[in-house]
Amino acid sequence: MVARRPLAVLSDEQFGGAHYTGASLTISTEAAVPDAQLVASAVSAELAAALDRAVAAGALPRSEVRTDIVVEKPNDPSHGDVATNLAMRLAKVLGLAPRGIAELLREHLGGGEIIESAEVAGPGFINMRLAPAWLAAQLGGIISAGERWGDASLGEGAGRSVQIEFVSANPTGPVTLGATRGAAVGDALANVLAAAGHRVEREYYVNDAGSRMRTFAVNCAWFYRRLCGIDDPPPAEPYPAAEHAAELLFAEHGDGLRDVSADAFGEKALAAQLAEIRQDLEHLGVHFDGWFHEQGLFDSGAVDRMLQRLKETGCVVERDGAVWFEATQLGSEKDEVLIRSNGLPTYFMTDIAYHLDKLEQRAFDRAVDVVGADHAGHLPRMFAALRVLGIDDTRLRIVVTQLITVAGTKMKKASGHYVTLREILDQVGGDAIRYFLISRASGSTIDFDLDLATKEGNENPVYYVKMAHARCAGVFRQAELDGVPLENPDLNLLGRDESALIQLLLDLPEVVRSVAHDLEPHRLTFYAHSVAAAWHRYYHDHRIVDAGAPALSTARLHLAAAVRVTLARALALMGIAAPDRM
Known part of the structure; x- marks a missing residue:
């Protein structure tokens, strides 16, 4: 079997999508720009049309059973640009051999405007090559979208109000590097959620009580x-x-x-x-729409009201002089203290009141908390408390950021052993901080490498990505010096050499969707680095501006413009500047 990685599963629940029912197909995926089609939606439409033609010709029977169209990228580019297992999905419905269905679908594919060639592999995979001319034609849509390139609807989830709370470090000292990880992750997620069509509000929760x-x-x-x-x-x-x-x-x-x-x-x-x-x-570069004070929950009576509601559920007991939430009644492994034996409330109690304020009083459709590893322990009991109070706990998503070390030393504010954001800003700058702190999955620890973050060379990933953008800008300065025209490009001059890079550019909306859906912003750094690497290779192997070949130069400048737009947007989603010179 050929190893593959998902490009898109086009279904109508989370991402919009394409599915086959009978001999008709509805495409509901909304690309950010009409001119620039996403590869998944374009290929799915071609496959659906091929299926319609095969049914109309009597080659395949009609079925009323829904079958999703899944489009993938093979891990090995020699197997094609994209692939589908549609024939194997249909085989279960139609009761026919999958390889035979795949052959019929291949025969009924269109005239090659989008799919240049297709072949059947293994038990019924269809591997496809995209037409270079069609790929090149998508560049204009990327360029015209500009700062909006990459915007992507999450289908029926679009337009929801989402409150994202992050940093929220105790105001008992300066912002540490550990808290800064929450700032970088939270701000990037807020940018991506907005790009995915949500109405986003950023909030800092000030722990000023207790x-x-x-x-x-x-x-x-x-x-x-x-x-x-x-x-x-x-x-x-x-x-x-x-x-x-x-x-x-x-x-x-x-x-x-x-x-x-x-x-x-x-x-x-x-x-x-x-x-x-x-x-x-x-x-x-991190700005908040609101600063919510914990003390306000006590002053307004919100904590007392929450506690009374919780008592009415029968899940609150007094034990050993303290007040407990009996989460074990609801399936949790342990109970949680609400009020200590000395009469002081716990963070857990105020956290319940705070989340009720978010989801009931202010009625955000969704709430996202970006919290440090030291806050993760009571999360199962938090969800249990919300459920017993009548809140749909699926409206709350938690992103836990793991610890940061510097030269192998753990940071802890209370003990006085920490590195501050201000110290790191003075040494490496905000862009490097953001990139490095987003570059790993939030659940992974990071050893912050100060020496690497300050290097001006390809081994420094943020420098490498920003240099790719600067190179894009540089070719336009060269074109102006050489008098190479920028208008009316003949994109037919671009071919297979450019196809892989263009496909990568067209992946950005899908990357935005996946980050918004899974809340994993490190994918932005992987994507930006991949685009930068592809552009650096292309720049090394091809002469972009050649006064002796103005038509080809204009076409390649069109490609450079699309790369520049894509890199700038990927960096902007991370809160990082895209320089024109390095």
């Missing part, structure tokens, strides 16, 4: 008074990260806050730390 904030305030005041020359006894519960906020306040106020009450000092420390967090994230 025992940790009290510990932070006490430690911050102690560090501040030390800066003022006052030698008080150290707090009973040390919190080294609070020293940073104390330094911020001392830099702004000198010793003017030495006699401020503890509560007022805590408020000022929180405000100073939040202001720095906001500034650092904005320097990274």
Whole structure:
């Protein structure tokens, strides 16, 4: 059997799609640009038309049973550009030999405008070569789409309101590199969800209530008074990260806050730390539509109302002086504390109230949380709580980002052992930070390589991708110097040498769909690197601008323009700039 990787399964549930019922076919996939057809939808339409012709000719029987049309890319390019197992799917319905069905479908394919050639392989696969002229004709649609190239509808899911909450680091110190991973992942996902047709709102959840904030305030005041020359006894519960906020306040106020009450000092420390967090994230290019304060859930009574509702379900008990959510009643492996024996609420309790606010009060259609690995433990109980409160928990999606090490050392804010976003920004810049922190699956740990991130060479992946875009821009400067025209390209001059690269460009809407559906933004880096590699190879093997061959040069410049648009959009979805010069 030939190894294959999915290009698209065109069904009408999640992505729109094509399916066969009887002798008719409906294509509901909406490409971002009418001029630039997605390969999957175009090939599926050709296969459906071939099936219609075979039925009309009496070569195949009519069937009312729905059969999805699946289009794939073979892992080995020598087997073709695309392939389908449609004949094997139909064989189950029609009761005929799959290879025979495949031969009939091949015979009834159209005149070669889209599919140049087809052959039957194995038990009934149809391997197909796409017509280079048809591929070249799609370039205009990519270019005309510009910044909108890659937009892709998720079918019936399009237009939903989606709130994505990310970073949400405790405001007890500067943004660490670990929290920055959530910023890079969350912002990229927000961009992709918007490109997939959703109405997206970004939110930062400010954990400004609870025992940790009290510990932070006490430690911050102690560090501040030390800066003022006052030698008080150290707090009973040390919190080294609070020293940073104390330094911020001392830099702004000198010793003017030495006699401020503890509560007022805590408020000022929180405000100073939040202001720095906001500034650092904005320097990274991350902006939020809203900053939601945990304390507001207590002030509004939302936490008390949630607890009362939860008690009415019979899933709340008092045990050992504490209040528990009995998640084990609902199939979870353990119960979860809501209120500690000292009377203080847990993060878990406020998290339930917060998610009720998102999904009930503000009524977002979907909510996405990007959280660190240290928050993943109570997630099964969170979903159980939402279900027992009558919330459809499929409306909530969680992305867990794993830990980051620098030179093999784990970062932990509370202990004071961490690298800050500001430090890394000064060393490597925001674009490299974003690319490196998105480049692995969120569930994988990352060892951030500072030396690699600052290198200006092909081994640095973000440099490699940005250089590909700069090369695209450079050929247009050369064309202007050589007087090569840009208008009216004869795209028939492009052939098989360009076909693989064009197919790769046409994959972007499908990449956007897959990232939006699976919430896996690292696929953007893989895609951008693949396009960059294909362009670098083409640039090395072909002379793009040749004053002695102006017609061919104009056609190749058209290709370069489409590569430039595609790379720029892929980088923009990651929040990364696309430079014209390097």
